[in-house]
Amino acid sequence: MSAGDQESWGRVRAEAQRCHVPRWADKGAQVFVDDGPYLPRGRGRSYGDSCLVSHGTLIATRALDHFVEFDTETGRLRAQAGVGLDAILALVMPRGWFLPVTPGTKFVSLGGAIANDVHGKNHHVAGTFGRHVRRLSLLRSSGESMICSEGENPELYRASIGGLGLTGLIQWAEIQLKPISTYRIVQEAVPFSDLTELVALSEAADQEWEYTVAWVDCFSRRRRGVFFRGRHLESDAGHETGEIRTEPRISVPMDMPGIVLNRLSMKLFNALYYRAERGRNTTVDFDRFFYPLDAIGHWNRIYGRKGFYQYQCVVPLPEGTEVIERILQLAEERRTGSFLSVVKVFGDIASPGMMSFPRKGLTLALDFPNRGQPTLDMLERFDALVREAGGAVYPAKDARMSRESFVAYYPRWREFAAHIDPAFSSDFWRRVTGVAQ
Amino acid sequence: MSARKILILGATSAIAEQAARCFAAEGAVLHLCARSQVHLEQLAADLRVRGASAVTTSVFDAGGYVNANQQLTDILIQMGHADVALIAWGTLPDQKACEQDLEKTLSEFVTNATAVIAWLTVLAGYFEQRGGGVIAAITSVAGMRGRQSNYVYGAAKGAVSLYLQGLRNRLYPAGVTVVDIRPGFVDTPMTQAFRKGLLWASAQRVGQGIYRAINRRRQVVYLPWFWRWIMLVITRIPESLFKRLKL
Ligand SMILES: Cc1cc2nc3c(=O)[nH]c(=O)nc-3n(C[C@H](O)[C@H](O)[C@H](O)COP(=O)(O)OP(=O)(O)OC[C@H]3O[C@@H](n4cnc5c(N)ncnc54)[C@H](O)[C@@H]3O)c2cc1C
Ligand SMILES: NC(=O)c1ccc[n+]([C@@H]2O[C@H](COP(=O)([O-])OP(=O)(O)OC[C@H]3O[C@@H](n4cnc5c(N)ncnc54)[C@H](OP(=O)(O)O)[C@@H]3O)[C@@H](O)[C@H]2O)c1
Numbered sequence: 075m076s077a078g079d080q081e082s083w084g085r086v087r088a089e090a091q092r093c094h095v096p097r098w099a100d101k102g103a104q105v106f107v108d109d110g111p112y113l114p115r116g117r118g119r120s121y122g123d124s125c126l127v128s129h130g131t132l133i134a135t136r137a138l139d140h141f142v143e144f145d146t147e148t149g150r151l152r153a154q155a156g157v158g159l160d161a162i163l164a165l166v167m168p169r170g171w172f173l174p175v176t177p178g179t180k181f182v183s184l185g186g187a188i189a190n191d192v193h194g195k196n197h198h199v200a201g202t203f204g205r206h207v208r209r210l211s212l213l214r215s216s217g218e219s220m221i222c223s224e225g226e227n228p229e230l231y232r233a234s235i236g237g238l239g240l241t242g243l244i245q246w247a248e249i250q251l252k253p254i255s256t257y258r259i260v261q262e263a264v265p266f267s268d269l270t271e272l273v274a275l276s277e278a279a280d281q282e283w284e285y286t287v288a289w290v291d292c293f294s295r296r297r298r299g300v301f302f303r304g305r306h307l308e309s310d311a312g313h314e315t316g317e318i319r320t321e322p323r324i325s326v327p328m329d330m331p332g333i334v335l336n337r338l339s340m341k342l343f344n345a346l347y348y349r350a351e352r353g354r355n356t357t358v359d360f361d362r363f364f365y366p367l368d369a370i371g372h373w374n375r376i377y378g379r380k381g382f383y384q385y386q387c388v389v390p391l392p393e394g395t396e397v398i399e400r401i402l403q404l405a406e407e408r409r410t411g412s413f414l415s416v417v418k419v420f421g422d423i424a425s426p427g428m429m430s431f432p433r434k435g436l437t438l439a440l441d442f443p444n445r446g447q448p449t450l451d452m453l454e455r456f457d458a459l460v461r462e463a464g465g466a467v468y469p470a471k472d473a474r475m476s477r478e479s480f481v482a483y484y485p486r487w488r489e490f491a492a493h494i495d496p497a498f499s500s501d502f503w504r505r506v507t508g509v510a511q
Numbered sequence: 512m513s514a515r516k517i518l519i520l521g522a523t524s525a526i527a528e529q530a531a532r533c534f535a536a537e538g539a540v541l542h543l544c545a546r547s548q549v550h551l552e553q554l555a556a557d558l559r560v561r562g563a564s565a566v567t568t569s570v571f572d573a574g575g576y577v578n579a580n581q582q583l584t585d586i587l588i589q590m591g592h593a594d595v596a597l598i599a600w601g602t603l604p605d606q607k608a609c610e611q612d613l614e615k616t617l618s619e620f621v622t623n624a625t626a627v628i629a630w631l632t633v634l635a636g637y638f639e640q641r642g643g644g645v646i647a648a649i650t651s652v653a654g655m656r657g658r659q660s661n662y663v664y665g666a667a668k669g670a671v672s673l674y675l676q677g678l679r680n681r682l683y684p685a686g687v688t689v690v691d692i693r694p695g696f697v698d699t700p701m702t703q704a705f706r707k708g709l710l711w712a713s714a715q716r717v718g719q720g721i722y723r724a725i726n727r728r729r730q731v732v733y734l735p736w737f738w739r740w741i742m743l744v745i746t747r748i749p750e751s752l753f754k755r756l757k758l
Contacts, residue, residue, distance in 0.1 A: 097525065097700045100549055137525065137700075140553050141560035165561065 079132055083374050084121035085381025085444075086473045088501060089128040097137050099154075099245050102217030105133055105332030112215065113498040114239045116186030117158065119179055121384040122473030124190070124238055130499060133243055135185055141165065142185035142246055149251035150208070155244040160320040170313035171251040172306070174206035179363050180320065187245045189487070190470040191236030191427040195364070196284035198421030201463060202262075202432050203249075204235030207424055210247040215497035219245065224426070233493035240494045240503060256314045258307040259285070259363040265352035268296045269395045269417070273436065276419040279303045283362075291344040291352070292402050292415040292440070299350045299417070307357050325371030329378050335443060341414050377443050383473060385453055386431075386439040388420055389465035394436035397463045401438065401456050408452050412440035413445030428486045431468045439471070450474055469502060480506035514523065514564040516540045518586060518593045520630060523550050525699035526649065529647020530597065530690040530725075535563035541720025542590045545600075573600050573622050576629035584635050592641070595725055596634050598627055598648040603701050609663045616663055623667035628674050635678050638687040645725050646682075647674060647690035652738050654693070655748055658758040672731075679730060688728040692721055695738040 079093045083244070093115070098104050106112065113127035115134045115159050126132075135156030142152040149171045152161065159173060160180040165173065177192040186192075191204040198208075209223040212234055220242075222231035234241045266272045279286050283303035290299035367373055374381070389397045398417065405411060420435040442449055457479045462469060466483035467475050481487060491507070502510070517534045522543035531643050532539060532711050535558040543558075543566065551568040558566050567589050571582060587593065604619035627648060638644040652667030653661055672691050679689035694709045696702065712735050720734040733739040748756075 095700075095703065098553070099551055100553070140557035142553075142556050144560045 079115060079118065079134060082119075082122060082125050082500050083119050084354045084384060084471075085374065085377070085379065086121075086123050086126065088123075088126035088499075091126065091128055092131040093134055094131055099135075099213060099243060101136050102213060102215065105213060105243060106217075106497065109401075110215070110497045112243075112495075112497055113500045114155075114185060114189070114243050116156070116189075117181050117185030118184045119186065119189065119211050121382075121471040122469070124469050124472070124503075124507045125186075126501045127499055128501055129189065129357070134177060135243075136182055138245070143248075144169075145473075146171075150248060151183055151251055151255060152246055152373055154246045155183060155188070155210075158182065158488050159187060164318040164320055166251055167254070167257060167318050167360075168315045170253055172254040172429065173204040174250060176364055177203075177208060178365065179368050182497060184247055184249075185239075188235055188244060188247055189237055189239045191425055191430040191432070191467075193420070194433045195287045195302075195418065195434055197423070198286065198419065199284055200422075201423035202236075202425040202427065202430055203423070204427045204430065205423065206250050207235060207426075208248045208250060210234060211245040212242040213245050214242040215222060215495050219336050230493055232426050232428045233490050234427075235494070236292065236430040237490070238429065238502065240498045242495045242498065249331065254306045255309045256307045256465070257316070257360050258357045259301060259304045259305040259360055260307050260357050261363060263351050263353060264301045264303070265298065265348070266301055267298050268435075272299065272301055272417065273395055273419060275389065280419070280421070289347070289416045290402070290415040290417050291348050292405065292411050293341045294348075294368040295342050297399065297402060298348065299415075300348065301508055302351075304358075304363055305336060311380045315317065315397065316318050322371035323369045326373055326375040328375060330376045331378060334378075335376055337412060339383075340411050343413065344411075347427045365478075380444045382441050382443050383449060383453060384439065384441045384471040385456060386468040386471045387456065387460045387465050388431070388433055388435045388436060388437040388468075389460055390433075390435040391419070394465070395465055397459050397465070398436055398438045400459055401440075404452060404455055405440065405442070408448065410442055410445070410449070410452070410453045412442060415440050429469075429484055429490050431466055431470070433466065435465065469506075472502070475506065477506055513580070514538050514540045516542070516590055516592060518542045518544070518590065518596040520596070520598045521573070522542045522554060522568075524599040524649075525601035525701075525714040526697060526717050527597060527693065529555060529583045530599075530721040531558055531718075532561055533719055533722035534595075534722045535559075535561040535566075538562055538564050540564050540590070541566045542586060542593070543568045544586065546570065548571050566744045573626040573630075576621075576626035577589070579629045579633045583630075583637060587637070593644065594649065595645045596638070597721070598630055598634075598646075600627075601651075601701070603651065603717060604663045606659075606661055606663055619663050620667050622718070623664060624670040627667075627671050631671075631674060631678060635682060636689075639682055639685045640667070641687075645690060645728065646675075646678070647692055647721065647725055649692045649694065649721070650675070652693050652695050652742050654732065654752070655742050660758060679680045688730075690724055690729055691731045692724060692734065693732065693738065693742075694734045695741070696733075 081087045096104050111130040115132040138154045138156035140154045144151050146169045175194045187203045191202045193202050212220045285304040288301045461482045523545040555566040585745050643649040650672045651668040653665040675691045719735045724732040
């Protein structure tokens with residue numbers, strides 16, 4: 075067992091948690107080795123407690139990393155759930171394919187991407203990751219393997235996409251990739267001076283640009299920022315074939331003292347970033363465009379031992395702009411700006427997942443150093459606004475939402491609960507449903 | 512250049528699998544031998560996706576070593592020929608249990624030494640006649656000095672190392688390279704129960720090291736490299752002192 079398995083990306087820790095690293099998962103007996111309760115674990119890139127199970131057993135999938143089948147003509151890929159998106163990219167890009175949807179880090183597992191039904195900068199045209207999952211095989215604690223798709227066990231399929239690891243262990247999944255011809259992205263960086271302007275920019279770009287996302291300087295008075303739009307650079311000369319390297323370039327070697335990320339340094343970073351990025355129209359490497367944070371290994375250590383909270387919500391437009399504005403104000407009043415503040419307009423493409431987070435509206439992601447109760451109180455105020463606006467908060471990034479909020483954000487939770495494997499649980503699930511350990 | 516043909520015995524080992532992925536990436540042809548057909552199929556599919564030109568498999572148990580000659584003939588019928596053979600299987604005996612159990616001690620020794628030596632013997636004959644190629648076997652740094660905590664395993668690995676040394680000497684004129692691979696602590700199913708510290712390496716790192724050692728036709732390799740220096744010190748401690756240590 076490695077120390078890393080005991081905590082999540084935001085440094086939330088589990089209590090008395092065991093960890094099993096099965097080498098094979100074709101039979102239940104290889105996976106379910108004690109009394110549980112069980113929770114699958116991918117690369118632990120979830121920020122909160124959805125990848126932890128105190129007094130239970132993690133089923134770490136890092137050795138379940140076999141490819142099963144790859145049709146280079148059609149871009150259909152079948153792989154075991156422990157395969158990382160980094161390994162998928164290294165395999166498929168030199169053959170002219172790319173992930174249909176990718177989160178902001180490639181160091182996540184296929185199973186984790188499905189269980190949180192992750193989204194990317196192309197949500198407005200491609201929807202969530204789960205939309206591109208054609209089939210998956212689920213190992214239940216009974217020892218039974220079930221194939222799930224739109225046609226077979228469709229309810230379990232919809233429960234497992236965004237299923238938070240609770241419906242069983244995803245053994246393998248089949249996804250549809252998308253063709254590309256180069257590793258580069260044509261990118262335009264358009265400065266904006268407030269959120270209303272950003273939403274207008276984004277809506278205008280939606281038709282023509284596959285990828286859109288914005289960074290907001292939350293320390294600025296009117297929420298200036300830079301809107302990024304991008305698309306794959308096309309080439310007529312056959313697709314690029316060079317080797318893809320996926321290791322981080324540098325790494326944060328140890329926990330930084332809490333002081334490193336203070337208000338001043340964050341403010342300075344944001345101001346410099348604004349100057350550096352606005353108006354930069356250029357082509358950039360895919361790694362830089364999609365995964366800028368992956369260049370620095372263990373970047374979560376800059377927040378120190380106490381870790382940090384990430385808060386990601388989505389609120390319907392047009393009122394959304396005001397709600398997000400209000401949230402940024404609340405943070406400002408408490409003088410706790412966020413190091414990185416990211417905003418995107420989600421589209422209305424529905425996911426098959428019944429517990430999926432993304433929905434039409436404006437999404438905001440912030441991170442705050444963990445300062446204990448004051449931070450929690452502030453996030454609770456955010457939730458009050460999001461609930462009232464009919465929005466939702468993302469479980470993959472949450473460590474504190476109340477039961478009341480959860481029920482409001484995920485009205486289908488009871489329907490979902492019926493599909494949970496009786497031997498599975500997580501700290502997140504216990505918290506939001508009020509079940510004791 | 513046509514694809515190299517690689518035979519791996521004990522192919523379900525986590526370390527061997529990582530070496531196999533390196534061979535697959537260069538487009539090699541692989542033949543995998545292990546006990547479980549289901550797992551062989553999983554590995555074969557994965558290696559094909561990763562670029563292997565062809566992957567075939569046979570079920571084998573090291574315990575059947577008396578038939579090694581016949582089994583190798585069957586394997587070679589499937590493969591055509593082999594350029595590289597890697598022996599990777601092994602078990603980590605429970606030392607305390609062995610001390611109380613003669614049968615267990617002997618059967619562990621058979622798996623980790625006798626069976627390996629049997630296969631090395633038939634492989635040596637094949638490669639010598641072929642006049643080239645590489646024979647590699649995974650032994651261990653544990654085979655370099657007997658310690659109370661692990662000497663059944665250590666003695667078996669040490670026996671294989673010595674056997675490899677002799678083979679290397681014998682096969683040199685035939686142009687056959689004999690590689691003795693000595694890993695230190697590796698995080699694999701074999702060591703799942705151990706607490707991992709600074710000296711531990713991943714199966715991937717060790718597998719890649721095996722691939723490089725075979726390509727460079729090395730003789731004895733320590734993986735990772737720092738074990739060469741650790742073992743240099745450990746093997747030099749005088750026995751009169753060593754016997755008092757709790758290692
Ligand atoms: C820098 C960074 C950027 C990010 N950007 C985005 C983004 O842009 N969009 C986005 O949507 N998310 C984003 N995330 C969140 C991340 O994509 C998700 O948390 C993802 O689920 C993590 O995958 P993982 O393999 O680390 O899984 P873990 O965090 O280990 O687990 C996540 C969930 O998946 C379940 N799970 C894992 N494997 C299996 C399996 N085999 N079977 C069943 N359930 C399983 C676990 O039980 C758990 O509930 C980001 C995270 C980071 C650190
Ligand atoms: N891990 C370490 O720290 C370490 C250190 C030094 C040396 N080594 C050596 O490295 C080699 C590979 O081990 P590993 O670490 O990769 O562990 P592993 O994944 O547990 O591999 C051991 C393999 O040996 C196979 N095996 C055991 N008995 C067998 C038999 N009778 N017939 C056929 N196959 C048999 C197992 O097959 P099944 O899958 O069928 O069980 C398994 O695939 C071993 O020789 C080991 O001694 C390991």
